[in-house]
Amino acid sequence: xxxxxxxxxxxxxxxxxxxxxxxxxxxxxMYGLRKIGGFCHLYIGQEAAAVxxxxxxxxxxxxxxxxxxxxxxxxxxxxxCGPLMAELYGKESGCxxxxxxxxxxxxxxxxxxxGNGIVGAHIPLAAGVGMAVRHRKSGGCAVCFFGDGAIHQGxxxxxxxxxxxxxxPVLYICENNRYGMGTDYRRVSSVTDFKAxxxxxxxxxxxANGMDxxxxxxxxxxxxxxxxxxxxxxxxxxxxxxxxxxxxxxxxRYRSREELDHFRDQDPIVMLRASMEKDGYIxxxxxxxxxxxxxxxxxxxxxxxxxxxxxxxxxxxxxILA
Amino acid sequence: xxxxxxxxxxxxxIDEEMERDGDVIILxxxxxxxxxxxxxxxxxxxxxxxxxxxxxxxxxxxxxxIGIGAAMAGLRPVVEWMTFxxxxxxxxxxxxxxxxxxxxxxxxxxxxxxxxGPNGPAEFLAAQHSQALQSIYCHCPGxxxxxxxxxxxxxxxxxxxxxNNNPVVFLESELMYGLRGEVPEKEYLIPFGSADxxxxxxxxxxxxFSKPVKMALDAATELSKNGIEAxxxxxxxxxxxxxxxxxxxxxxxxxxVVVDEAWPYASVGSHVAFLVSSICFDYMDAPIQLVCGEDxxxxxxxxxxxxxxxxxxxxxxAVRGIVSN
Numbered sequence: 001x002x003x004x005x006x007x008x009x010x011x012x013x014x015x016x017x018x019x020x021x022x023x024x025x026x027x028x029x030m031y032g033l034r035k036i037g038g039f040c041h042l043y044i045g046q047e048a049a050a051v052x053x054x055x056x057x058x059x060x061x062x063x064x065x066x067x068x069x070x071x072x073x074x075x076x077x078x079x080x081c082g083p084l085m086a087e088l089y090g091k092e093s094g095c096x097x098x099x100x101x102x103x104x105x106x107x108x109x110x111x112x113x114x115g116n117g118i119v120g121a122h123i124p125l126a127a128g129v130g131m132a133v134r135h136r137k138s139g140g141c142a143v144c145f146f147g148d149g150a151i152h153q154g155x156x157x158x159x160x161x162x163x164x165x166x167x168x169p170v171l172y173i174c175e176n177n178r179y180g181m182g183t184d185y186r187r188v189s190s191v192t193d194f195k196a197x198x199x200x201x202x203x204x205x206x207x208a209n210g211m212d213x214x215x216x217x218x219x220x221x222x223x224x225x226x227x228x229x230x231x232x233x234x235x236x237x238x239x240x241x242x243x244x245x246x247x248x249x250x251x252x253r254y255r256s257r258e259e260l261d262h263f264r265d266q267d268p269i270v271m272l273r274a275s276m277e278k279d280g281y282i283x284x285x286x287x288x289x290x291x292x293x294x295x296x297x298x299x300x301x302x303x304x305x306x307x308x309x310x311x312x313x314x315x316x317x318x319x320i321l322a
Numbered sequence: 323x324x325x326x327x328x329x330x331x332x333x334x335x336i337d338e339e340m341e342r343d344g345d346v347i348i349l350x351x352x353x354x355x356x357x358x359x360x361x362x363x364x365x366x367x368x369x370x371x372x373x374x375x376x377x378x379x380x381x382x383x384x385x386x387x388i389g390i391g392a393a394m395a396g397l398r399p400v401v402e403w404m405t406f407x408x409x410x411x412x413x414x415x416x417x418x419x420x421x422x423x424x425x426x427x428x429x430x431x432x433x434x435x436x437x438x439g440p441n442g443p444a445e446f447l448a449a450q451h452s453q454a455l456q457s458i459y460c461h462c463p464g465x466x467x468x469x470x471x472x473x474x475x476x477x478x479x480x481x482x483x484x485x486n487n488n489p490v491v492f493l494e495s496e497l498m499y500g501l502r503g504e505v506p507e508k509e510y511l512i513p514f515g516s517a518d519x520x521x522x523x524x525x526x527x528x529x530x531f532s533k534p535v536k537m538a539l540d541a542a543t544e545l546s547k548n549g550i551e552a553x554x555x556x557x558x559x560x561x562x563x564x565x566x567x568x569x570x571x572x573x574x575x576x577x578x579v580v581v582d583e584a585w586p587y588a589s590v591g592s593h594v595a596f597l598v599s600s601i602c603f604d605y606m607d608a609p610i611q612l613v614c615g616e617d618x619x620x621x622x623x624x625x626x627x628x629x630x631x632x633x634x635x636x637x638x639x640a641v642r643g644i645v646s647n
Binding site: 063094095096097098099100104106107108113114115116117118121122123124125126127128129130131132133135136154155158159161162165166318319320321322 | 388390399414419464466
């Protein structure tokens with residue numbers, strides 16, 4: 001029984017991570033073809049973080065917020081690829097009607113609250129969501145992803161202080177992918193153990209290998225359970241890595257080939273697949289089948305985006321005020 | 323009608339809306355135990371408790387963002403800034419989150435939050451604590467902006483602001499909190515986009531808002547002694563503007579003086595002057611005048627700080643410059 005549950009869970013995690021990977025690869029291709037413009041921050045390499053964390057949530061009552069590297073997080077929250085790809089294309093059928101683009105995916109009904117383009121600006125928003133959740137006594141919590149670059153913003157420090165003095169149900173997750181744009185986090189952090197930043201506000205703080213989706217799932221499930229019973233905020237650093245540049249315009253020359261290879265050896269999808277093969281949960285043929293299914297979903301999303309209409313000129317003036 | 327102070331009128335508005343809707347909360351520095359830096363929130367903690375009347379640390383960016391996030395998730399927060407001078411710490415949250423959330427999500431979110439506190443010059447406070455910052459907030463689409471000039475307007479407008487589903491910037495004035503005026507006993511709301519003609523006249527239209535409304539009325543009284551009858555329009559709602567009331571008046575008087583405490587460059591005053599010149603061009607008998615804050619930081623010295631601001635005397639002078647009698 002335990003084995004069947006594990007297998008089902010791991011297949012779900014694998015499928016979701018693969019979906020993000022293939023979506024991002026397609027986005028990169030379409031960016032190259034100029035179907036997509038502007039900033040485009042890919043999540044490749046970091047899939048285990050969003051997928052592992054969101055697997056442990058109850059999205060009927062919990063909420064997720066993230067920064068501008070939001071494609072993977074949106075998919076992990078259950079958003080469909082068609083409206084996401086259409087948003088990258090700037091089409092009317094996009095999740096934000098073509099007005100947000102890559103950095104501003106939103107799905108209010110699925111409790112995915114963005115998609116925020118200003119480093120650290122959504123950190124207080126998550127605390128506000130936590131305040132509303134507590135006010136309504138709905139028993140949920142807010143989960144806020146941000147990068148190692150955001151941890152030095154004032155918004156992080158102001159908000160963690162308030163989250164603790166009011167004991168708001170918010171889990172703050174620093175996805176430390178080692179680079180704030182092109183700057184190694186160690187060059188700009190007086191303290192490189194980010195757990196200390198959470199702990200300095202009296203918030204229970206954890207750290208985990210963000211490349212290992214099962215470890216992410218395990219530690220997050222424990223934290224969320226504790227948050228629900230004790231009504232406290234928490235902090236989690238997930239050590240992860242992005243394979244691509246900061247955005248599509250960044251060739252990432254600031255890091256070595258050796259470093260990239262080192263992290264590619266720990267690829268979250270490769271690692272999970274190897275572990276599943278070892279446990280007999282999956283074989284090569286089954287993996288290929290899952291990959292083909294996922295690629296089909298992504299191909300369909302491209303077709304949907306291609307075929308969707310441009311926004312009408314009049315929509316320029318819509319959605320400004322409620 | 324009861325005669326109450328401006329601060330009491332604001333307090334009644336917040337109290338009535340909190341009573342009416344359990345999702346209305348208020349947060350800011352000193353709003354709860356201290357009863358408000360300017361005593362607007364006096365007694366609310368006792369009545370509604372610390373879950374709805376929330377003292378914050380001195381973290382404007384943080385608590386402003388928390389108010390916005392709470393609004394995105396369905397509450398109706400009133401965020402009190404101790405003064406608008408400190409709101410600059412939170413400007414990113416207002417501009418990039420409150421004002422943009424609806425647009426960049428394709429209309430999915432509404433953000434029913436009110437940001438309020440004293441704006442504009444006070445006395446003896448020098449450059450950092452005595453600024454009129456309405457131009458910054460009126461500049462940004464996605465925000466609504468209100469600035470009342472009387473206790474009655476303050477109450478009806480703040481109630482409207484709290485019930486509105488958009489982010490509202492609500493400008494009060496430190497020097498107006500003690501101002502007394504009649505306030506109706508029955509509930510009333512003053513909508514967005516409705517200017518109020520505070521005095522009727524035929525010779526010149528003086529357009530202003532907030533604290534300078536009183537200066538404009540004093541100026542009109544003075545001008546009347548010499549047979550010049552000024553019409554005084556109190557804009558009340560700065561975004562959206564009640565353009566029709568402005569144009570109707572200027573087309574009647576054919577002369578216009580705009581008064582704004584802010585600096586002249588890219589201000590509400592300069593924008594109103596542009597609109598009038600553009601729409602009422604054929605009706606104008608004289609160039610439009612702008613009486614505004616001098617283009618300098620506010621000095622501490624009292625004589626100098628008064629010289630830096632609009633006054634009834636400056637308005638009289640501006641009117642006399644364009645009205646021959």
